Amino acid sequence: MLDEKTIAVIKSTVPVLEVHGTAITTRFYERMFTSHPELLNIFNHANQKQGRQQTALANAVYAAAQHIDQLESILPAVKRIAHKHRSLGIRPEHYPIVGQHLLAAIQEVLGDAATEEILEAWAAAYGVIASVFISVEADMYKESEEQAGGWGDFRPFIVKRKERESEVITSFYLVPQDGGQLAAFEPGQYVSIKLAIPGEANTHIRQYSLSDAPAKPYYRISVKREEAVGDRPAGKVSVFLHQQVEEGDVLMLSAPAGDFTLDQKDDKPVVLLSGGVGLTPMISMLNTLADSGTDRAVTFIHAAQHGDVHAMRGHVEDVVRSNPRFSVYWCYERPTERDRREAAFHKEGFVDLEWLIHTAGNRESSFYFCGPTPFMKKVRDSLLAWGVEDKNIHYEFFGPAGSL
Numbered sequence: 001m002l003d004e005k006t007i008a009v010i011k012s013t014v015p016v017l018e019v020h021g022t023a024i025t026t027r028f029y030e031r032m033f034t035s036h037p038e039l040l041n042i043f044n045h046a047n048q049k050q051g052r053q054q055t056a057l058a059n060a061v062y063a064a065a066q067h068i069d070q071l072e073s074i075l076p077a078v079k080r081i082a083h084k085h086r087s088l089g090i091r092p093e094h095y096p097i098v099g100q101h102l103l104a105a106i107q108e109v110l111g112d113a114a115t116e117e118i119l120e121a122w123a124a125a126y127g128v129i130a131s132v133f134i135s136v137e138a139d140m141y142k143e144s145e146e147q148a149g150g151w152g153d154f155r156p157f158i159v160k161r162k163e164r165e166s167e168v169i170t171s172f173y174l175v176p177q178d179g180g181q182l183a184a185f186e187p188g189q190y191v192s193i194k195l196a197i198p199g200e201a202n203t204h205i206r207q208y209s210l211s212d213a214p215a216k217p218y219y220r221i222s223v224k225r226e227e228a229v230g231d232r233p234a235g236k237v238s239v240f241l242h243q244q245v246e247e248g249d250v251l252m253l254s255a256p257a258g259d260f261t262l263d264q265k266d267d268k269p270v271v272l273l274s275g276g277v278g279l280t281p282m283i284s285m286l287n288t289l290a291d292s293g294t295d296r297a298v299t300f301i302h303a304a305q306h307g308d309v310h311a312m313r314g315h316v317e318d319v320v321r322s323n324p325r326f327s328v329y330w331c332y333e334r335p336t337e338r339d340r341r342e343a344a345f346h347k348e349g350f351v352d353l354e355w356l357i358h359t360a361g362n363r364e365s366s367f368y369f370c371g372p373t374p375f376m377k378k379v380r381d382s383l384l385a386w387g388v389e390d391k392n393i394h395y396e397f398f399g400p401a402g403s404l
């Protein structure tokens with residue numbers, strides 16, 4: 001444990017580091033990738049380019065430092081990150097590398113302000129924070145390796161079936177190449193896929209939520225093709241999966257991970273809200289609730305741009321038809337002429353508080369949602385304005401977690 005003096009130094013320098021947060025982490029990545037180019041096989045280059053990972057890592061280090069004398073209070077946040085780390089194959093030997101380059105970057109950016117005392121305090125604090133992560137992750141690796149059908153790093157899966165769900169979303173049904181058992185998972189969890197794209201220097205790892213209920217003879221992921229728009233390049237992994245990966249091909253998968261999961265012991269009504277491809281974990285939850293024969297009321301609310309890019313509509317309507325306590329509502333941002341002719345949607349525009357109250361009905365429900373960040377912000381703000389308790393609000397980011 002750290003002594004009081006070290007804790008005082010850490011707490012007094014957090015605000016200074018916050019000011020330089022992004023400069024330090026940006027420099028840290030530059031240094032680290034220069035001396036350890038093999039780590040480019042693990043990190044997401046698009047997140048790097050857009051500065052998203054820099055912000056996430058900086059925030060996490062300062063949050064941890066701020067709570068250095070009571071790290072147990074940030075354990076839920078540590079666990080969420082640790083799930084991601086475990087799915088990426090981060091191991092204890094990676095931590096000293098990060099520590100060394102983070103310290104060097106702090107020294108470089110702060111210049112003379114980085115006294116010996118400050119650097120020593122931060123080295124000690126990083127050691128404490130890293131050991132918490134390492135220990136939480138060790139438990140997660142153990143659990144994931146020891147469970148029936150489980151494994152530690154990446155396992156080859158065969159694409160058994162590839163199925164188009166909409167103009168932009170395609171599902172992949174995956175079975176273990178070794179013919180072995182599948183590990184159980186919680187609805188809402190994701191897997192990491194590690195892809196070697198011919199001609200590319202590095203492998204690319206991305207997360208995809210499992211989009212069907214557990215206990216099927218396959219894992220299913222459903223991927224949106226991220227097209228190039230203007231000077232924004234096309235998405236590497238999603239486009240490769242759509243265009244190049246065919247039935248019979250092999251994909252490397254992590255074991256399921258993540259703490260955004262449906263609480264199946266809860267007996268409150270459930271409201272599942274999604275925007276665009278954010279529907280994947282919601283479909284897993286919906287199917288799980290339907291398979292369980294639950295008597296909870298379930299409301300499925302989905303926002304799409306219009307009917308042509310609306311995935312799994314028929315499936316959701318079938319599930320709702322066979323479960324009298326389930327209901328469904330569609331919100332289209334820009335309905336097509338056909339959507340209008342067929343009265344294919346319940347609301348035009350965006351989800352708002354009034355419509356949420358109208359559709360969800362009961363603010364004592366458990367709310368789960370996922371979608372683009374502006375959608376999630378609108379949903380969360382609306383739920384809080386309605387008086388929904390924080391403990392009943394659960395959401396997932398399809399990227400480095402930010403704040404809403």
Ligand SMILES: Cc1cc2nc3c(=O)[nH]c(=O)nc-3n(C[C@H](O)[C@H](O)[C@H](O)COP(=O)(O)OP(=O)(O)OC[C@H]3O[C@@H](n4cnc5c(N)ncnc54)[C@H](O)[C@@H]3O)c2cc1C
Nearest residue numbers: 046049206207208209223224233235236237238280398399
């Ligand atoms: C927990 C979790 C679950 C997820 N579940 C799903 C799911 O079920 N289905 C799904 O489809 N996705 C899901 N995602 C998102 C998925 O992991 C990928 O992020 C997504 O498929 C895009 O990856 P990509 O390789 O195609 O795009 P990338 O190459 O990673 O690019 C991502 C975006 O960044 C932009 N970009 C890239 N380089 C630059 C640059 N230099 N400048 C500016 N912009 C740039 C691209 O145009 C693109 O829009 C999930 C993510 C998480 C974290």
Ligand code: HEM
Nearest residue numbers: 042043044047056057060061081094095098130399400401
């Ligand atoms: C105590 C030290 C560390 C902290 C506080 C930390 C924090 C974080 C945070 C906050 C995220 C974003 C999680 C999210 O998606 O919401 C993240 C992701 C990640 N971390 Fe760490 N991390 C640490 C150590 C490491 C180490 C040692 C490695 C390996 C070298 C590593 C590799 C990654 C990778 C590859 C990602 C995914 C980023 C991406 O999108 O490319 N981290 N980490």
